[in-house]
Amino acid sequence: MLTKYIFVPAAAAFAAYILNKKNKKAGATITALVSAYLLLSLALIYGSWELNQSFNLSLMGYQLEFLMALTPLSWLFAVLTSAISLLIAVFSIDSQADFKFSSVFNLNFLLVIGSIMGVLFARDFLTLFIFWELMTWTSFYLISSGKKKMAGRAAYRYLILSAAAAYSFLMAVIFIFQQTGSFAFEPAAEFLLNNSAPQSILLLLAISLPFWVKAGIFPLHVWVKDAHGNAPKEFSPFLSGMLLKVGFYGLIVVFHQLSFFKIIENTIAYRGLPLLSYLFALLGAVTIITGTILAIRQEDMKKLIAYSSISQMGYIIIGIAIATPLGFSGSMLHLMNHLIFKSTIFLALAAVIYRTGTTKMYEVGGLIFRMPLTFAAYLTAIIALAGIPPTNGFISKWVIYQALIEKGYLFLALAAFFGSIASFMYVFKPLSTVFLGQLKPQHQEIKEVPLLMKIPMLILIGVIVLFGVFPGIQMNIISQISGDLGIETVNYSLYSIQGAFGAWNSLYIFNVFAAGFVIALLVFGLAKKSKLVGLLDTYSSGEYVTDAESYHYAYQYYRPFDRLFDNLAAKSLTGFYETLTANLLKSGESFRRIFAAGRVQNYALYSVLLFVILAAVGWII
Amino acid sequence: MLNFLEEWSFFGGSILLIFIGLYGVLSRKNMIKILISLGLMDTGVNLLLVALGYVEAANAPIINSVNPSNAAAFVDPIPQALVLTSIVIGTAVLALGLALVMKIYDKYSTLNISEIRGLKW
Amino acid sequence: MIDLIYKIGHFLLITVFATALGLLFMGIARKIIARIQKRYGPPVYQPYLDVLKLFGKDAITHGFIFDFGAVMALGGVIATLFFIPLGSWQLYSMEGTVLLVIYLLAVASLGMAMGTVGSGNPQASIGISRALTQMLGYELPFLVILFSLIFRYQTSSIWGLMQAQAGSFLNWNLFAYPMMALVAFVVLIGMMGKKPFDAMIAPSEIGSGPVVESGGKYLGMLLLQKSITIIIELALYVNLFLGGADNIFSFSFKMLIVWILATMFGSLFPRFRIEDGVKFFWKWPLGIAILQALYIII
């Protein structure tokens, strides 16, 4: 009974809205309960892939049927959504104390979860479109309830972009509906297959446009920074964790289930890969580079992490686009790992924002002494993001590298290497500016976040390390998916994955790492005990340091590196979109000035002119 | 020859009247002149309507002692009925227009229509 | 079980050997630089004395993260040592070690970075930000070289790459792909933070960079970490380009030659500014590496 996954959250949403009016914590607890319930019931129906459901409706003379079905891919995404929303809900029970729009937030949050479930289980374009629109609208309201003015503009730009893409989707889908008579995926796939190649490619591109926008790939990534940066701190993890991924779900559906790859098989190929999918991979590479360069420049922590999400998305699209078994499982692995460690980072930063109230990095510092657990969560997460061995981030990147090197795509590999190495830089920046360095006087008495906010962080740390050592858990669901989509699977065991050039045994590495650590600890213990000294007692060439503010190096952390890219960052893509819309609407303004200038005699004159023109036209024809 | 002139003098006259009225509405600056030319257009159209109903050498469609109902030659009564209602409507519109002009005059203290630009947008 | 003990014993032996060799190399380097500057310079065993002195001195700490950083740096480097075949000693023959080594080195540098920035001294943070920028500079050409090597020999384990160069010295990669070897040499200098690329520990500008706050045993541990890193990087270079060696002595001899060359090369040039360093790395070495890679792929 798949519709229950949509209607339970929807019903709970309205209940949460009403209850939250009275007591601030009620809304978030309801969200937590609902997502826990979803997670549980999803776990129970694992494996029953034939579960589907359809009901048809004759609407204004159109025979429409709405199909819902459970596939391994949608099961995985549904589990991820409900897991992440459970953690966020538990986190936001306390963190919404000071949040003005908390009841609207919970209402929309549950509606977003419900609509995502709808999108995932939809097997026909109309249901997909309806729930996709709902998801866009509810996330629009969620984003605009963030920081004052900027959140409004960010959400506004996000909605216009996704609405334009959704309309192209609608046009293409209705065109197919007229040809095949039904909205379901299968007949559309056959029709597209035996249709003329360029036309079906065009159609599929139009259908995949909203997925490109939602996934934040290069030309359409403009909304991601502002949306994540200004969304309320509880929603950013969900936004960058899950909403970006739903875009990828769509892309996978378009590439594999609508047989996009089979269609472009025979087009001209570049090194064994159809040119179009190589182009997508190239787009992914460009996304990595732009995302990384712009991430390094950011001063606002959430914007920095938003850009890092964009660049990580580049990895996933590269993995999907090169369509090799290794590539696909690498990108799915990275998709899951990215969700895990990205939401940990955002939760950690949300905890920092909850306590300090600011998102600017140079306004905080030295929080490790006041918030050690948040620091630990953040540290594990960035180790995973940077792709350092004992964590899950490295495995997915390693698999993607194996896939790239196996086929010898140099430029894609170059971008991937650049992305992962540069991620050390923008990952270390918040660590050193927010957590290390000098502790500001006004943050002296900050306490650690309340218990309910600690639990999700702890769970996520555990999951990062767990998947880091035993990737096999993730692999068996991925192999099910690739089996279902017709890609042969990569052989793996509980703690090792067989790459193109060698297996990867993460348990072994973990033991060696621990051994090295023990030796170093021995060396440290043998020497004399060291004397603890305060933070302000540091070498400052003899000068007495009194105020921590001036002694904390945080503003423009990588100024020398940024100088290399000053001109590139200046002409950002958003400027291009802004001017495009601005002069389009200016034409409206000039249009009005010519015609509606307020003189009634002109209006009368226009009616006579219309008569004369039409008469002339009629007379000529 | 005569009836041709007769025939066309009605149509030509009324259409000419309409054009004069139209020109008045489009070009005059003074609001009252605009209203007058609007009235002119109305009368022009009414004349045209009546002219349409003209029948050769027939008398007015009024049944009284002089020409009882069974007389053959009546001018077509329907356009005249139309003209009646349209005259009523024309006068109503003009009266309303004049009242509006008075109100506008109170506000802008001018009758020149190009100066009344309150609603530029 | 015995095999485990054997392995641990072997592992400890290698760690001690590498540290000793590393410190010896540092002593030799100081001797060579002194000789170039026409002065005698400290005795070759000077680094051992420095380490001994440092572990004898008292030390101050700035809290838990300061200690944790130092331990993680040394631990990471020792763990990386485990995966490098030094001559005949091969502890770990599993595949995929080249990429793993690059990232494990990153663990060590991240540990050191976290510890030193934890000290709260801005000079340390500036040093680390320079180090990371420079790492981005030299890491890119190096990974392109690795990409082309792995693609050429279809294996990503160092042991495999070494075997591929067996036979006469003619088919060492140094001679098979001379340009790539040259680029790798320049990257090696950058990786070790030798003279032209040592903006991150510039004593005059930022008071010896990251290590500004670490005295006593912390400086000692960082010195040990530096020595093992030198050994690892040299070993990597020798394995990849000089065909490794069957016994440890010829292996360390090859390492010595490369080390002397690097020191000499290093002591001639003034220090690069940070962004010029990155620009340099991305202009010539990266260009040549890409050309080489294209040559191999096509």
Added chain:
Amino acid sequence: MVNLTLIIALPLLMAFTMPIFKMLNSKLPKFIALLTTAFNLIVLSSNFTEIMAAPLILELGGWQAPFAINLYVGPLALVAAFLINGSAFILSIYNLSQDYQFDDKFYLLFLMITAGASGMVMTGDLFNLFVFIEITSIAAYSLTTFAGGSSYEASFKYLIIGGVGSVFLLLGIGFTYSAVGSLNLAEIAASAGLINPLLLQITALLFLIGIGIEAELFPLNFWVPDIYTEAPTAVSGIMSGAVSAAGIYALARIFFTLFPAQQFFNYLLVIGVITLIMGELIAYQQENIKRMLAYSSLAQMGLIVTVISLGTEAAVKAGLFQLINHSILKVLLFISAGVLISAAGSKKIKDLAGLGTKKPTAAFGFTIAAMGILGVPFLNGFISKFMIISSSLNADQFLITFLILAAALIEIAYYLKVVQKLYFEDLEIEVKNTAVITVPVILLTLLIIGLGVYPQLIAEPLEKAAAEILNNSRYIMTVLGGI
């Protein structure tokens, strides 16, 4: 089965006896207006099933079809009449709680305008149509002046354009009469072949301009922004909800029955698209919320005309459904905008910031209506947008579909700006107390969501209306009864 003529007769009667009611008790006129509109609704619904079966012809004055003035009430006319009287009913509920003191004259004109609009929709005779158009416009001229200030100027402009338009219309009627000799629509349609093509061309254009003003087509609709902005809320509501719907009906009736030549439909198509694009572009620029709504309703009219002039049955059905949705949504928009304006004391959008919390019902009404127009699923806008796109696609007009979608995108842009201002910005101005409009808002929201979730409600009447408007031969047969 009450005689349908009452729908026109009763409001006129009540209108002219309004001064008497005022003398009895000053509050009475409001309730009388409410009662009459309610009565109209009851009469209409009682005839509903019977008209669905076969269109009803009512002779006034006892004569036989071609001579007498007859009312032709087909399914389309019924739907339009329902729309007009429905919005009048809702607006009179709104007037109940209105704070500004309208005396009996307002309600007199209000009933007159409803009667005029229902008359326009139901008449089967050309001149009768002209008379009803004039009644509606005169009522509209005078109703706008109730808001004082620069509304005189607006209604004067409308009067001039209306005057010129009525002259054109009268000329058109004159020429058709001279050609065909009868004013009955069916008679003219039956003998359409006789008129020489040149004259037919001219008369069609004259009608196009005459009724185009009422149906707010491109060059003729510059009175719309001034009137909707300056008029009191109830008036702009009735104008955009009912009167423009009647205008569209008249346009469709004339062009589908009298001049079914494809050439005129191309004109209408082009004019409609220009109106749509022009309306949306200018609406985006507006600071004044009522002017923005005016341009948006003008653009929607353009959209409806474009879709209907596509000519296929699916297109006409989509156009009509959009017409119904548009009226409901616009009435709700104008009501909530009116309350918001009186709360903020100014018509500028930027002063409406932060009213979401202070005026929840009005802000909620505005948001629901805005989302309805923008086509959010489970609301009525979505179904009509879906039908418009599919009908224009299978009439394989790709460019038109693209333009419609682009216009819809611009529409999203400017509605969102207002919705965001309402909810997500903090309040600067102190809020004046305003009328309570919970009843109309709830009624309309239920209607919007009801139509959105279960559109089958009006699927069947729409089908019949579209079928009936398309083939005029059936129209002639029913009216003339095969003479």
Added chain:
Amino acid sequence: MNNNFVKGSWQEILDWAQNKSINMLHYCTGCGAIELPPTMTSRYDMSRFGIGPAATPRQADLLLVTGYLSTKTLRRLIYTYEQMQAPKFVVGFGSCTINGGMYWDSYNTIKQLDKYLPVEMYIAGCMPRPEAILDGLLKLKKMINNGEADGYQRYQDNLEFYHQNQEAVLGEVQRTQ
């Protein structure tokens, strides 16, 4: 303070290591600083004895006070001295550190360095030449080797004495916590 509980032999090894490798923080206060570069470079080459410059007090063992000391500089000097770690030695250059030298009657110089910091050794000369510096440093290494250079010990033992002298001249001195 941690000297006594460690066995004698281990301390000897440490002293031997200490003298073999001394990190020198040359605090260029006065005119003597210019003498140090020649001692370090190829002509006299101080580094062959294991003595090299250190960038920060944390890494330094030896504090060279190379010339006259104004009161303001003394405050910085004391703060740097306290930032240095346990086996630390102070060497004064020239007569200015001994008895004020040519600034003997100026109002703002420190006449006798010994009152404020425990000085191991003075190297005479109104700025000693590199040979003198080398000779002094070699003597210092011998002292360290046989454990006589216990300046830091003396500073710890009679901390009170030194603090009073410092506060007498400087007023309130900020101590590292």
